[in-house]
Amino acid sequence: xxxxxxxxxxxxxxxxxxxxxxxxxxxxxxxxxxxxxxxxxxxxxxxxxxxxxxxxxxxxxxxxxxxxxxxxxxxxxxxxxxxxxxxxxxxxxxxxxxxxxxxxxxxxxxxxxxxxxxxxxxxxxxxxxxxxxxxxxxxxxxxxxxxxxxxxxxxxxxxxxxxxxxxxxxxxxxxxxxxxxxxxxxxxxxxxx
DNA sequence: CCGCTGATAATCT
DNA sequence: GATTATCAGCGGA
Numbered sequence: 001x002x003x004x005x006x007x008x009x010x011x012x013x014x015x016x017x018x019x020x021x022x023x024x025x026x027x028x029x030x031x032x033x034x035x036x037x038x039x040x041x042x043x044x045x046x047x048x049x050x051x052x053x054x055x056x057x058x059x060x061x062x063x064x065x066x067x068x069x070x071x072x073x074x075x076x077x078x079x080x081x082x083x084x085x086x087x088x089x090x091x092x093x094x095x096x097x098x099x100x101x102x103x104x105x106x107x108x109x110x111x112x113x114x115x116x117x118x119x120x121x122x123x124x125x126x127x128x129x130x131x132x133x134x135x136x137x138x139x140x141x142x143x144x145x146x147x148x149x150x151x152x153x154x155x156x157x158x159x160x161x162x163x164x165x166x167x168x169x170x171x172x173x174x175x176x177x178x179x180x181x182x183x184x185x186x187x188x189x190x191x192x193x
Numbered sequence: 194c195c196g197c198t199g200a201t202a203a204t205c206t
Numbered sequence: 207g208a209t210t211a212t213c214a215g216c217g218g219a
Contacts, residue, residue, distance in 0.1 A: 038211070046211070056203070074201030075211050080211090093209060122212050162211050182212095195219080205209075 005139075005146050009064035013084025014039045017091040018157075020081060022149040025093065027128040028142075030101030032118065034093060036174040036181050038160045040080070041089035045165035049088030059136040059144040061088045067144070069125070076122025079130050081139065081146070094161070094172070096124045097180040120182040150176045156185050 001026035008019045017039035025031045040047035048054075048070065053061045059068040065084035068090050072078045080090035096118035098105055105117045120123035125131070139146040141183060156176040159167055174185045 040211075048211075051205085054204080070211085071202070073204070073210060076212050078211065105215090120212070160211075164210085195217105197216085197218105199215095200213090203210090206207085 005148050006065055011083075012036065012084060013041050013086050013089035013091060014171055015083050016081070016089075017171065018155060020091055020093075021155050021173050021175060022151070022153040023190045024056050024099075024145075024147040025096060025128070026145040026147070027130060028098055028101075029145075030176055031096060031128050031145075032099035034095075035097050035099045035178045036093075036095035036172070038092040038094055038173070039084070039089070040092060041084060041086035043086065044057050044169070046163040046167075047088075048170075049090075053075035053088075057088070060090050062136060063138075065139050067130075067139060069130060069132050071132065072122060076129050077125035078121040079125050079134075092121060093124060095119050095174070095178075095180055096128075097175075097178065097181045098149040115179055119180055123182075158185050161193065176184075 008016050020037050021034040022032050024033050035059045048057045049060045056070055060082055066082045068080040068082050069077055080092050082090045098114055098117045109127050111115055117127045153175050155173050158172045160172045165171040172180050
C-alpha cells in the first residue's frame with residue numbers, strides 16, 4: 001500500500017498544509033499541482049472556525065477529506081481541504097500550477113496567461129469550476145480527485161495573506177520560485193544585510 | 194514594479 | 207453599519 005492522501009488528514013493541520021504542496025487536485029479532470037497552501041484551525045483567531053460552528057462553516061466542522069468552499073468578499077469562491085488533528089481545521093488552497101485542461105481553465109478565466117489561471121484562491125476556484133455547490137463534497141469521489149505527490153518538492157514557509165489576526169504565524173507554504181503563486185514568497189533576509 | 198479602489202454578499206456588531 | 211482567508215483595472219514611478 002503506497003501512501004494515500006487520506007493518511008495525511010490526521011496530521012496536525014500545519015503539517016497537512018505542508019504535505020498538500022506537491023499533490024495534484026483535479027475537478028472533472030481539470031487542474032494541476034498544488035503549489036501554495038495555508039493552515040487554519042479552531043484555536044486560530046484568523047480562522048473561520050474560531051467563532052464556533054456557523055451555517056457557512058459547517059463543512060469545516062465536518063469530516064476530514066471533504067471540501068470547505070465559501071464565498072469571499074461577495075465575489076469569489078475559495079476552497080479548503082478539511083483535515084488536521086485539531087478541531088475544525090482546514091487547509092486553504094491558494095495556488096495551483098495548471099497542468100490539465102488548460103483550455104477549459106483559460107475559457108473559464110477569460111485569460112490566456114497560464115501564470116494567472118490559478119494564482120490565487122479565487123482564481124483557482126474559477127479555473128477549476130469550484131463553487132458553493134461543492135461545499136462539503138468528498139475529495140475522494142467525482143468530480144474531485146486529490147492525488148499524492150510523485151516527488152517531494154522544495155517548500156518554504158511564510159506568513160498568511162489577507163488576514164488581520166495572527167498575522168505572524170508561519171502557516172503559509174509554497175514552492176520557492178514557482179511562477180504560479182498568488183504572491184511571491186518572502187525569501188529569508190539577505191545575508192549580511 | 195507599486196499602491197489605491199470598486200465590486201458585491203455573508204457575517205458580525 | 208463595518209468587516210471580510212479577493213480580484214481586476216487603473217495611474218504613477
